[in-house]
Amino acid sequence: MALTRQIKSSSPDMPRLGINIEIAFTFLSSRRRQTAVAAMGVTFGMSMFIFINSLITGTNEYFEKATLSTIPHIRLYQDNLMCTPDMLNRYLGTGRINLISNPELTISDNRIYNPGSIVQLVRQYKQTEAVSMQVSANVIYANGNVQQNGNVFGVNILEQDKMFDISSTMLAGSVNDLNQTLDGILIGSGLSRNLNLKNGDRILLTSSNGSSKSLKVVGIFQTTIKSIDNSKTYVNVPQVQQLLKKDRSYITDIYVNIRDHNKSAPVAHELEKLTGYNAEAWQVANQQSLAARRIRDIIANSMVLVILLVAGFGIYNILNMVIYEKIKEIAILKANGFAGRHVVSIFLWQAFIIGLAGSIIGEVFGWIISLAVSKIYIGVGNVTYLPMTYYFRHYLQALAFGLITSALAGYIPAIKASKVDPVKIIRG
Amino acid sequence: MEPAPALQADHITKYFYDPVKFQVLSDIGFTILKGEFVSITGKSGSGKSSLLYVLSTMDTDYEGMLMLDGEVVTGKKQDQLAMFRNNKLGFVFQFHYLLPDFTNLKNVMIPALRLKKYDYREVEHRAYEKLGMLGVQELALKLASRISGGEQQRVAIARALINDPVIIMGDEPTGNLDSKNAANVFDIFRTLSREFGQTIITVTHDNDFARKSDRILEMVDGKLIY
Numbered sequence: 001m002a003l004t005r006q007i008k009s010s011s012p013d014m015p016r017l018g019i020n021i022e023i024a025f026t027f028l029s030s031r032r033r034q035t036a037v038a039a040m041g042v043t044f045g046m047s048m049f050i051f052i053n054s055l056i057t058g059t060n061e062y063f064e065k066a067t068l069s070t071i072p073h074i075r076l077y078q079d080n081l082m083c084t085p086d087m088l089n090r091y092l093g094t095g096r097i098n099l100i101s102n103p104e105l106t107i108s109d110n111r112i113y114n115p116g117s118i119v120q121l122v123r124q125y126k127q128t129e130a131v132s133m134q135v136s137a138n139v140i141y142a143n144g145n146v147q148q149n150g151n152v153f154g155v156n157i158l159e160q161d162k163m164f165d166i167s168s169t170m171l172a173g174s175v176n177d178l179n180q181t182l183d184g185i186l187i188g189s190g191l192s193r194n195l196n197l198k199n200g201d202r203i204l205l206t207s208s209n210g211s212s213k214s215l216k217v218v219g220i221f222q223t224t225i226k227s228i229d230n231s232k233t234y235v236n237v238p239q240v241q242q243l244l245k246k247d248r249s250y251i252t253d254i255y256v257n258i259r260d261h262n263k264s265a266p267v268a269h270e271l272e273k274l275t276g277y278n279a280e281a282w283q284v285a286n287q288q289s290l291a292a293r294r295i296r297d298i299i300a301n302s303m304v305l306v307i308l309l310v311a312g313f314g315i316y317n318i319l320n321m322v323i324y325e326k327i328k329e330i331a332i333l334k335a336n337g338f339a340g341r342h343v344v345s346i347f348l349w350q351a352f353i354i355g356l357a358g359s360i361i362g363e364v365f366g367w368i369i370s371l372a373v374s375k376i377y378i379g380v381g382n383v384t385y386l387p388m389t390y391y392f393r394h395y396l397q398a399l400a401f402g403l404i405t406s407a408l409a410g411y412i413p414a415i416k417a418s419k420v421d422p423v424k425i426i427r428g
Numbered sequence: 429m430e431p432a433p434a435l436q437a438d439h440i441t442k443y444f445y446d447p448v449k450f451q452v453l454s455d456i457g458f459t460i461l462k463g464e465f466v467s468i469t470g471k472s473g474s475g476k477s478s479l480l481y482v483l484s485t486m487d488t489d490y491e492g493m494l495m496l497d498g499e500v501v502t503g504k505k506q507d508q509l510a511m512f513r514n515n516k517l518g519f520v521f522q523f524h525y526l527l528p529d530f531t532n533l534k535n536v537m538i539p540a541l542r543l544k545k546y547d548y549r550e551v552e553h554r555a556y557e558k559l560g561m562l563g564v565q566e567l568a569l570k571l572a573s574r575i576s577g578g579e580q581q582r583v584a585i586a587r588a589l590i591n592d593p594v595i596i597m598g599d600e601p602t603g604n605l606d607s608k609n610a611a612n613v614f615d616i617f618r619t620l621s622r623e624f625g626q627t628i629i630t631v632t633h634d635n636d637f638a639r640k641s642d643r644i645l646e647m648v649d650g651k652l653i654y
Contacts, residue, residue, distance in 0.1 A: 019541035030529040332525040336539040337514020339507040
């Protein structure tokens with residue numbers, strides 16, 4: 001409002017904004033209430049845009065983090081191979097053409113050969129952050145007569161801790177205890193409850209080939225993902241190798257974490273070429289979470305689109321009203337030498353002023369709403385409060401969308417205003 | 429030395445198409461010299477206003493040729509015509525058509541701010557000058573909607589003068605004023621024409637006003653009679 005007064009008093013120090021802007025401003029300030037309502041439309045749109053984007057991004061990040069707390073960015077493994085003529089060539093030589101008429105899967109124990117050198121190779125790769133070898137097996141856990149199925153993972157626990165931050169989920173004991181106890185085992189909270197096991201108790205593991213081992217519980221963890229807490233256990237690598245009756249170099253998986261987990265797919269592809277083993281990126285292993293993310297994005301975007309559309313109609317509406325009311329003034333401006341493009345400019349400036357005012361207030365409101373909603377307690381599973389993010393880019397995007405919407409909404413009235421025929425209006 | 433022509437019209441013909449085709453101007457040709465004060469008169473429906481709007485360059489839907497200040501304006505594009513009007517023409521209408529949300533000063537300044545020939549301070553200075561010339565300088569900072577009809581018409585004349593136009597065109601400039609204010613407006617035009625060499629063309633049905641001007645162009649049924 002200070003600016004209007006300045007224009008009206010026509011003080012010599014008034015900023016020289018140009019006559020089109022000045023007229024635009026005066027047109028709007030003569031219709032303050034409608035201008036405020038139109039700007040509020042934009043404000044509402046902007047704050048919802050920011051709030052929804054902040055929440056959706058927060059949700060996506062939350063679930064991504066939850067996913068990546070149990071699986072690595074990339075998993076290297078050996079799949080069963082289909083027989084190919086190449087394999088036959090290696091055996092029979094290439095002196096003649098070898099064909100296989102009915103190819104079958106080759107028999108293999110899915111091991112990664114010479115895992116140490118593969119780990120070395122992966123470690124040297126520029127994107128790599130952490131590498132961990134492991135061997136896993138399906139087992140039956142037993143304490144007395146009570147039994148339960150599950151998977152035991154033979155790992156270097158310190159490396160895995162670096163990847164998944166197992167330490168932060170420990171209820172009892174620590175990952176170091178496993179490192180120092182060769183026959184130790186870390187079990188999930190669910191398993192501990194079901195089999196009534198405490199720290200220091202012994203648990204019997206039986207593998208599918210009949211061999212069994214008695215291990216000492218040195219720690220209990222809780223990831224809050226029930227299926228994992230009920231079945232997963234960590235032991236030292238040799239324990240699983242022995243359970244499976246394999247040699248000391250038997251390794252089935254190499255887990256790799258990289259710097260930017262969003263680049264997992266291309267990096268996995270390169271590691272596949274580098275090592276010759278199958279490399280699976282976490283997105284491929286968790287396509288349902290990607291689908292969920294896509295759906296959330298679509299819901300958010302369509303809501304935001306509708307809100308912006310409504311805001312745009314608000315601007316369109318007031319500018320049409322301004323044309324209707326100021327048609328004589330537009331005619332006289334044209335008589336006095338304002339060309340069509342000047343009239344367009346006057347109306348686009350009006351749209352821009354409404355858009356800018358609305359957006360700036362909307363940015364603040366968006367932030368306040370985000371802050372307020374992030375204080376709402378949810379308390380389901382391990383979600384305590386709504387996961388909210390505060391990214392500068394959301395605020396920047398909101399501003400850009402607000403201004404673009406305003407400009408588009410102002411364009412049609414602007415063209416309409418520029419087509420006003422002064423002769424018709426002035427002659428009456 | 430013979431003064432140069434300010435306006436030259438050749439074979440101006442215009443039709444209205446709504447509701448039926450109707451010839452409103454037929455083959456009009458005349459010349460107005462710089463500094464002349466010309467009144468166009470005629471009964472209503474004679475086509476005098478239609479002629480003025482053709483001369484004003486705002487109406488481009490006509491046949492024939494129009495030359496203003498030595499420049500053929502017939503066939504120019506709308507934006508060029510707008511620039512031409514801004515630079516060379518001034519208008520005074522029956523209603524003042526001031527922008528009510530602006531001060532009188534700003535109303536006068538707007539055409540000059542559009543022209544951008546002078547910087548802001550200079551434009552402001554000139555606007556004060558024009559308002560002073562018309563005796564309404566003290567109203568400069570009032571809103572245009574807050575002054576009397578006679579004052580508004582004077583501000584409108586000041587606005588018409590701001591860019592030192594070659595021609596001032598008036599459409600019933602006194603039509604909405606009482607006799608005292610009407611006489612006032614006439615005196616202003618008279619002075620502009622005599623002392624400042626300003627060309628003035630007004631449409632009027634005020635016979636007093638017409639009689640006192642330099643020349644009368646009378647129209648009957650879309651034709652000029654001399």
